[in-house]
Amino acid sequence: MTADDVLFVLTLLRQAKTDVWIGGGWGIDALIGEQTRDHRDLDLMHRRDQEGTVLAALQEAGFVETLNGRPIRFVVTAPDGREIDLHPLVFADDGSALQASPEPERPFTYPSSCFVTGTIHGTSVPCLSAEQQAYFHQGYEPSERDRHDMAQLRRAFGIATHF
Numbered sequence: 001m002t003a004d005d006v007l008f009v010l011t012l013l014r015q016a017k018t019d020v021w022i023g024g025g026w027g028i029d030a031l032i033g034e035q036t037r038d039h040r041d042l043d044l045m046h047r048r049d050q051e052g053t054v055l056a057a058l059q060e061a062g063f064v065e066t067l068n069g070r071p072i073r074f075v076v077t078a079p080d081g082r083e084i085d086l087h088p089l090v091f092a093d094d095g096s097a098l099q100a101s102p103e104p105e106r107p108f109t110y111p112s113s114c115f116v117t118g119t120i121h122g123t124s125v126p127c128l129s130a131e132q133q134a135y136f137h138q139g140y141e142p143s144e145r146d147r148h149d150m151a152q153l154r155r156a157f158g159i160a161t162h163f
Contacts, residue, residue, distance in 0.1 A: 001026070001039045001082050003120050009042060009058075009084065016057035021045045021115055022127040023087070023136070028149045030127040032156045037148055041075075041083035043098070045110070045128070048088035058084065071100035080149030087160055108136075130157045138162040 006026055013020050022030055029035050034075050048071075055065070058076050063084065067075035075089050076146030089097035094162050095112030114132035119126050128136075137150055142163045150161035 001042045003035055006042055006120055006125070007123055009044075009061075012057050013044075013046075013054060016053050018050045018054050018057065019047050020054070020106055020126065022118070022125060023133065023143060025149055026120070027118070027127040028133055030120050030125050031116075031130055031133070032152055033119045033158075035120075035141070036152050037145065041085050043085045043087065045087045045089050045097075048090050049103055051086075051088055054086065072102065082114055130159055134159055134161045 006022070012023075021027075022043065023045055023063050024041070025037065025039045025134075026042055029037075029039075038086035049080065055076070061078070065074060066077040067073075069075075071088060073085060075083055077083050078094075087099055089099050089110060091097045095115070097110040098100070099108040100109065101108050110128075110132065114129040115158050116127060116129045118127040119125065134153055137146055139162075142150070147163060150163055153159055154161055
């Protein structure tokens with residue numbers, strides 16, 4: 001997934017009047033303002049009540065659903081192999097959000113302050129904060145990509161990470 005691919009997807013979803021935020025590796029690179037590694041996919045958080053519109057826009061661009069892990073997440077894939085990992089969020093009136101988790105009594109939490117902006121190729125993009133990214137990178141054995149991403153957060157923002 002290239003930077004141009006990410007900007008294309010964001011433009012498509014903005015034109016469909018949906019709200020999305022970049023997480024994962026591209027989200028970290030957006031916070032830093034530069035691409036620091038290759039990315040195999042794009043992680044997007046979206047409003048669960050806009051899911052039908054998100055899917056319709058992506059299907060019109062050739063993406064098809066290839067993994068259904070609802071209510072936690074699902075994946076759509078383009079014919080050329082580009083993948084988008086979608087995470088449905090339910091928002092509260094205060095701007096915070098919840099995402100289902102494998103433990104239903106312990107959903108993933110998103111404080112309202114975690115919805116920020118970064119840049120990709122000089123374009124402002126919605127993404128998750130450095131603190132939220134660090135929060136989601138805990139409790140599992142990290143890959144080399146995860147280690148790289150957390151090193152970038154430590155370098156750029158001086159925040160503590162779990163590995």
